[in-house]
Amino acid sequence: MRIKVPATTANLGPGFDSCGLALSLYLELDVTPADTWFIEHQLGDGIPTDASNLIIETALALAPHIQPQHLVMRCDIPSTRGLGSSAAAIVAGIELANQLGELKLSAEEKMRIATNIEGHPDNVAPAVFGGLVIAVQLGEETRYTRHNFPNCDIVAFIPQTELATTLSRSVLPEELPYGTAVKASAISNVMLSSLLSGDLKQMGEMMAQDLFHEHYRKSLVPQLELLRERVKTFDAYGCCLSGAGPTVLILSQPEQTAALMADLKNFDSTANLIHLNVDTVGIQVN
Known part of the structure; x- marks a missing residue:
């Protein structure tokens, strides 16, 4: 069995903690029976290979009695870059439990379980459904709508530096003045x-x-404002932090994308530049 889960970007600027989009980077998991739980990966010593791995932990929390498996993970979603790597792992774990435990979960049930684990739906919902998903968690209930994303090119500018979500969230205020909140909502x-x-x-x-959030996080990602000005030369539609950063997503006119990416490479030759598509499928199982 193979499970495939897309990367996601959250927020799209002012759609904070509610808007998410699935992207064409993937976590793939090959699953075969074994005597003990083990997961092969190329992500380094910091990621567990035993049952304490997030994917296996998630699966066992949902279906404690499923038999051990040997998992081989391939993942081109960079971690701590704001592209939903942890959300993809959670969704993969839910699907692993769903398949092995014969839970027969609907897509909505998978999304709600993932939201309860992750804390908000912006990354996990598009990982489940694909495409653009706008969602909100109301107590134990998650409400969502799924939409097509307009036709444009998406370029991910991925700095070499990591940015932990906990650090990126720590710079956000606990409260906004009422007037500011109203204006922020109207912009959204x-x-x-x-x-x-x-x-x-x-x-x-x-x-x-x-x-x-971007107003508060720009000190952690100084490239954001510089890129926002730079891409105007190529008539890009706009750019935003991907999730908590530091990845910056640029919405480009297709005929300008090649020149834009060449310019961004000159701007920072150490950054990873990826031309992405919208994933419209979400979780896949083969």
């Missing part, structure tokens, strides 16, 4: 309505006006 609403109507230019403008 216009961003989303622009996205859904296909007005990418206005969507990008609203991304740059976010008041929920």
Whole structure:
């Protein structure tokens, strides 16, 4: 059995903790029976290979009596870069339990379980469903809508430096003044309505006006403001932090993408630049 889960980007600027998009980077898991739990990977010594691995832990929490398996993981989702690597692992673990334990979970049930583990749905929902998902957690209930994403190129600018989500969240305020919260919400609403109507230019403008998190995180990701100005030369629609950062996503006009990526390579030759597509499928099992 092979389980395949896409990377995700969360927020899209002002859609903080609610908007997520599945992207064409993947965690793949080959599963075969074994005497003990073991997971092969190429992610280094910091990632467990035994039953304490997040994928196996998640599976056993849902289905404690499933038989041990030998797992081989291939993952091109970089960790601590804001591209949903932990969400992909959680979703893979849920699907592993679903298949081996014959739980017969619906996609909605998988999403709700993953949201309860992750704490919010922005990364896990698109990992389950694919595409653009807008979701909110209300107590034990998760409400969501799934949409197509407008036609544009997506370029991920991935710095070499890691940025832990805990650090990136630590710079956020516990509260916003009422007036600021109203304005931030209005910006988010216009961003989303622009996205859904296909007005990418206005969507990008609203991304740059976010008041929920990018304003506070830009000191941790100084490239964001520099890139935001630089990509204007190539008439890019806009850019935003991917999740908690430090990856910056750029929405590009297809005819400008090659020149844009060449320029970004000159801007920072150490960064990893990837031309991505939207994953429209979500979890796959073969």
